[in-house]
Amino acid sequence: MKCRKCGGRGVINLRQHKLILCKEHYLEWLPEQVQRAIDRYHMFTPQERVLVAVSGGKDSLSLWDILTRLGYHTDGLYIGLGIEGEVHYSDESLRLTEQFAGAHGLHLNTIKVAEEYGLAVPEIAQQTYHGQTKPCSVCGRIKRHIMNRAARDGGYDVLATGHNLDDEAAVLFGNTLNWSAGYLMRQGPVLEADIPGVVRKVKPLCRIYEREMAAYALLRGIEYIYDECPFAVGATSIYYKELLNQLEADHPGAKLNFYLSFLQAKKGGLFTGAADQARQSLHPCPTCGQPTSVEGECAFCRMMGKVKKLTKS
Ligand code: SF4
Numbered sequence: 001m002k003c004r005k006c007g008g009r010g011v012i013n014l015r016q017h018k019l020i021l022c023k024e025h026y027l028e029w030l031p032e033q034v035q036r037a038i039d040r041y042h043m044f045t046p047q048e049r050v051l052v053a054v055s056g057g058k059d060s061l062s063l064w065d066i067l068t069r070l071g072y073h074t075d076g077l078y079i080g081l082g083i084e085g086e087v088h089y090s091d092e093s094l095r096l097t098e099q100f101a102g103a104h105g106l107h108l109n110t111i112k113v114a115e116e117y118g119l120a121v122p123e124i125a126q127q128t129y130h131g132q133t134k135p136c137s138v139c140g141r142i143k144r145h146i147m148n149r150a151a152r153d154g155g156y157d158v159l160a161t162g163h164n165l166d167d168e169a170a171v172l173f174g175n176t177l178n179w180s181a182g183y184l185m186r187q188g189p190v191l192e193a194d195i196p197g198v199v200r201k202v203k204p205l206c207r208i209y210e211r212e213m214a215a216y217a218l219l220r221g222i223e224y225i226y227d228e229c230p231f232a233v234g235a236t237s238i239y240y241k242e243l244l245n246q247l248e249a250d251h252p253g254a255k256l257n258f259y260l261s262f263l264q265a266k267k268g269g270l271f272t273g274a275a276d277q278a279r280q281s282l283h284p285c286p287t288c289g290q291p292t293s294v295e296g297e298c299a300f301c302r303m304m305g306k307v308k309k310l311t312k313s
Pocket residue numbers: 083135136137139140229230231232
């Protein structure tokens with residue numbers, strides 16, 4: 001296996017691109033691909049301030065690394081969810097994130113849910129949604145709220161997350177199985193700040209395969225948390241990823257094609273009506289100012305209202 005660029009020892013075979021690269025050329029190639037996505041989808045400019053949401057995992061830490069290498073102005077945002085499990089998931093992921101930021105001289109903002117709201121994510125889920133076995137929907141809502149608020153209050157132009165192609169394809173697969181037009185029209189590399197109170201969200205890794213990100217982290221020597229969140233076990237998204245991996249094994253490039261064809265269809269106006277409808281129904285929450293489609297307070301503020309009562313009593 002020889003590197004196509006220099007003839008040296010190849011370390012990765014990118015079947016979907018029919019490309020074999022050595023370590024040096026791979027570590028050059030990947031940031032170039034990310035830069036292309038940033039340009040193609042008009043994610044941000046070198047003048048803008050980018051807040052990178054980091055979880056301690058390979059994708060988000062590698063994204064921070066890549067954006068820094070590409071010369072962008074970035075800070076990190078770590079949200080402490082207070083999830084334990086065998087490896088003390090949250091403690092370990094914070095330790096690795098701090099270690100990365102320290103080693104690269106980068107600024108990290110840390111927000112711990114329990115310190116701010118009195119309870120950690122699993123407890124909030126347990127107290128406010130009795131009977132639900134997994135805290136994931138509560139966790140997702142909390143993360144989205146805090147990420148947007150931190151980016152808005154910190155004066156950042158854009159919030160970047162480390163979702164890779166496998167993540168995006170799995171979400172797309174799920175949304176397509178249900179034909180969830182509302183979710184489908186909001187899925188994409190960029191979620192514009194077209195509603196008051198909302199910061200632009202971007203996914204610079206949306207065209208990069210998960211295994212390409214793992215190889216990047218390994219070759220760059222980035223120490224990240226290997227374990228998944230203990231609540232991720234059995235998630236439908238993991239099942240969808242496995243299905244898509246089977247497809248990819250027989251048809252290299254299938255995942256990328258699935259995702260890119262979707263973006264093309266969307267650009268062609270497939271979901272335009274649904275997009276307009278959803279946008280019209282959004283208004284700012286009277287308490288936090290973030291957009292919501294429900295009447296009165298948003299779901300986050302209502303949930304936190306319950307938490308406040310619980311922690312007072
Ligand atoms: S898997 Fe863990 S981190 Fe992910 S949404 Fe569920 S609780 Fe939150």
